[in-house]
Amino acid sequence: MYIIIVNNTNISARKCCYLDLTISIYQGKFRVTLYDKRKDYNFKVITYPFLDGNVPNNLSYGIFISQLVRLARVNSTLKGFKDCVNELLGKLVAQGFKLAALRNKFVKFYKSRLNIWGKYGSDIYDEFIEMFQSPNIIL
Numbered sequence: 001m002y003i004i005i006v007n008n009t010n011i012s013a014r015k016c017c018y019l020d021l022t023i024s025i026y027q028g029k030f031r032v033t034l035y036d037k038r039k040d041y042n043f044k045v046i047t048y049p050f051l052d053g054n055v056p057n058n059l060s061y062g063i064f065i066s067q068l069v070r071l072a073r074v075n076s077t078l079k080g081f082k083d084c085v086n087e088l089l090g091k092l093v094a095q096g097f098k099l100a101a102l103r104n105k106f107v108k109f110y111k112s113r114l115n116i117w118g119k120y121g122s123d124i125y126d127e128f129i130e131m132f133q134s135p136n137i138i139l
Helices: 057-074 078-094 099-112 114-120 125-133
Strands: 010-012 015-018 021-026 029-034
Touching: 029 057, 029 078, 057 078, 057 099, 057 114, 078 099, 078 114, 078 125, 099 114, 099 125
Parallel strands: none
Antiparallel strands: 010 015, 015 021, 021 029
16 A cells, blocks of 8 residues: 655645645556646636737747646646646636637647657547537636
8 A cells, every 4th residue: 555745745645746746546556637736826827828918929829739748748647638738728718819729739739749648548639629629618
């Protein structure tokens, strides 16, 4: 039996938060997902640019690919990755990003980063493209 001990960050004997990770033990295996401490604040934290700002749009949309890479590397399960991407989409759409442009960036990520998303053991395209067609985006 495994027990995780990280001082002052334990949620339970089998789950803790460390840096930007939630580490848990499920069925004898470590499971890692993203932990965002900003969710614990009682106010909204703006984390990505608005498209009407001074940052060029192509750089703003590039953030989406970099976050897809980060989220895929951090999450050990496809469900965790998908949940994080859905939440990210919600934030970006709320800040004026267009779903069609985000979809194009996702396709670019999908085609060029098999080495990153391939760890999930299945083709992610159909499951993720649905998010861009009829999104159930978390706002």
